[in-house]
Amino acid sequence: MTQSLILHQNNTLFSWNISITKTSIIFLTFCVVCCISAVDPIQCNGEVNNTNCTITNSYGAFPDRSICRLAEAVYPTTEAELISAVAKATMAKRKMKVGTQYSHSIPKLVCPDGDDGVVISTKYLNRTLNINVSAMTMTVESGVTLRQLIDEAAKAELALPYTPYWWGLTVGGMLATGAHGSSLWGLGSQVHDYVIQLRMASPGTADEGFAKVRNLESGNSDLEAAKVSLGVLGVISQVTLKLQPMFKRSITYIIKNDSDLGDEAVSFGRLHEFADITWYPSQKWVIYRVDNRVSSNMSGNGLIDFPGFRSVSALVLAALRTVEETQEFLGTGKCIIGKLTTYALRTMAHALTNDGTVVNDIYKY
Ligand SMILES: Cc1cc2nc3c(=O)[nH]c(=O)nc-3n(C[C@H](O)[C@H](O)[C@H](O)COP(=O)(O)OP(=O)(O)OC[C@H]3O[C@@H](n4cnc5c(N)ncnc54)[C@H](O)[C@@H]3O)c2cc1C
Numbered sequence: 001m002t003q004s005l006i007l008h009q010n011n012t013l014f015s016w017n018i019s020i021t022k023t024s025i026i027f028l029t030f031c032v033v034c035c036i037s038a039v040d041p042i043q044c045n046g047e048v049n050n051t052n053c054t055i056t057n058s059y060g061a062f063p064d065r066s067i068c069r070l071a072e073a074v075y076p077t078t079e080a081e082l083i084s085a086v087a088k089a090t091m092a093k094r095k096m097k098v099g100t101q102y103s104h105s106i107p108k109l110v111c112p113d114g115d116d117g118v119v120i121s122t123k124y125l126n127r128t129l130n131i132n133v134s135a136m137t138m139t140v141e142s143g144v145t146l147r148q149l150i151d152e153a154a155k156a157e158l159a160l161p162y163t164p165y166w167w168g169l170t171v172g173g174m175l176a177t178g179a180h181g182s183s184l185w186g187l188g189s190q191v192h193d194y195v196i197q198l199r200m201a202s203p204g205t206a207d208e209g210f211a212k213v214r215n216l217e218s219g220n221s222d223l224e225a226a227k228v229s230l231g232v233l234g235v236i237s238q239v240t241l242k243l244q245p246m247f248k249r250s251i252t253y254i255i256k257n258d259s260d261l262g263d264e265a266v267s268f269g270r271l272h273e274f275a276d277i278t279w280y281p282s283q284k285w286v287i288y289r290v291d292n293r294v295s296s297n298m299s300g301n302g303l304i305d306f307p308g309f310r311s312v313s314a315l316v317l318a319a320l321r322t323v324e325e326t327q328e329f330l331g332t333g334k335c336i337i338g339k340l341t342t343y344a345l346r347t348m349a350h351a352l353t354n355d356g357t358v359v360n361d362i363y364k365y
Contacts, residue, residue: 041103041110042073042119050074055110055119057103060314068111070119073099077124079141079213079237083201086235087211089118090203096120098231100170101143105177109230120235122172128152129238137196139240142172149241158243162189162274166309172236178228182276182291184269192227194241200226202234213237247293248300249274253350254288254364261286282338302359306351 039060046052056067071094076082089096095117099110112118122143130139133156140149147167153159162181169179174191175198183189196218204212214234216223226233258279264286269275274291327333352359 040101042099042121044073053119055099055103057105057110059106062108062111063106064108066108068108069115070112071116072118074118074120075124076120079125079199079201082120082125082235082237083211083213085118085120086201086203087209089120090210094118098122098172098176098235100173101126101145102168102170104169104173109177122170122235125237130240131156131158133158136243136245137240138243139197139238140171141238142170142175142236144171145169146171146174153243154246157246159246160191160194160241161186161244161247162194163191165306171239172231175227175236175239176229176231181274183274184266185273191241194243195223195227195239196242197240198223198226198236199238200234200236246296248296248298250290250292250294251352251362252290252364253362254290255346256286256288256365258284258286264288280338280342282335283342301355303353303356304351305353307348 039058041057042053042055044050044053050073051071053070053073054067055070055073056062061067074085074089076085086096095112095114097110097112097117097119099119099121101121101123103110110119122141125141125143126145126148127141128138128144128148129141130137131152132138136158138149138153138156138158140152145167146163146169149160149171150163150167162183164174164179164181171191173179175195179191181189187193198216200214200216202212202214204210214222214226216226226236258281261277261279265277268277268288272290273293274289276289276291278287278289280286323333323337327337346363347360349359349362352362
């Protein structure tokens with residue numbers, strides 16, 4: 001068998017459909033699979049509904065091991081309710097931040113300053129509002145997850161060409177943090193570069209009813225600022241994205257020693273549309289992912305379910321942490337674990353399967 005892998009992409013990174021042709025080329029259909037935290041990051045226990053709350057991220061703690069307090073959480077179900085929430089908090093001079101259904105960012109981006117703030121959640125702003133097939137555009141509410149976006153676009157045979165490597169993120173969260181996939185081609189792989197319009201609700205003056213809605217379109221320089229604003233300029237309520245016709249992707253992993261990585265990196269990145277490089281400096285080797293767009297006529301029934309992005313029980317995490325601390329204490333063992341991990345990844349073909357069978361012939365050495 002040769003070691004080349006093609007994936008059909010109705011677009012994104014964690015579940016693919018693969019088939020092996022007579023020439024042993026592997027075709028993958030790209031969908032996305034992953035873990036989704038079941039625990040709501042916002043917990044409230046006030047006598048009045050949704051008051052006296054805490055907020056954390058999907059890992060249960062911020063890097064300083066704390067969680068944040070807030071006076072109130074608000075769950076608008078429409079843009080009108082969202083505007084009203086912004087106006088109410090502005091009128092009361094309360095600090096506010098935007099929260100999402102799962103809260104996947106590790107830093108404390110969602111914490112309003114102090115204990116008296118308000119978090120406006122996009123949990124119920126999760127509808128697709130419009131798909132214009134001929135213009136290849138899609139308008140969604142900002143709480144829509146990447147998974148929903150991919151599924152809905154695929155029904156219209158459209159795809160967002162570049163996305164982060166995991167689909168549990170919301171459109172608002174991806175934009176606010178400048179989330180991206182991997183590409184040096186075209187506009188690059190940042191999701192926000194495919195936004196052609198967005199609506200944002202921000203605090204306003206009393207004359208404006210304490211809230212102001214901006215409708216920003218391509219060509220308006222404010223759009224650039226509003227897109228990657230970490231949630232500090234207002235709440236993005238709706239987003240219109242420019243999509244592309246659905247396509248497939250071909251993947252082959254090339255494993256080489258890292259002696260010429262410095263020379264190779266940029267030229268490799270320019271050569272392949274979705275190029276990706278994983279460097280293992282302690283082991284002195286590199287995995288180059290040769291990843292290109294191919295015709296959607298290619299057959300394929302592949303799946304990727306990457307273990308690193310699945311939810312892991314707290315007990316397992318605690319055990320892993322203990323092992324790591326022991327290794328640090330003893331000053332040995334980390335290299336062995338590193339080698340075992342990379343060996344396991346290669347043996348499981350980076351979690352690529354074709355109709356449930358591990359695709360272990362995708363490597364070139
Ligand atoms: C398993 C995993 C894989 C990842 N892979 C990638 C990757 O491949 N590439 C990459 O770039 N990133 C990646 N990330 C990081 C991820 O893109 C960011 O953490 C992202 O912000 C999380 O989105 P969220 O919807 O959970 O937002 P949150 O973490 O809840 O919020 C992030 C920020 O966005 C703000 N915000 C959210 N919604 C809105 C809104 N409607 N209006 C205004 N502000 C808003 C929040 O206030 C906050 O400041 C990954 C994260 C995980 C957990």
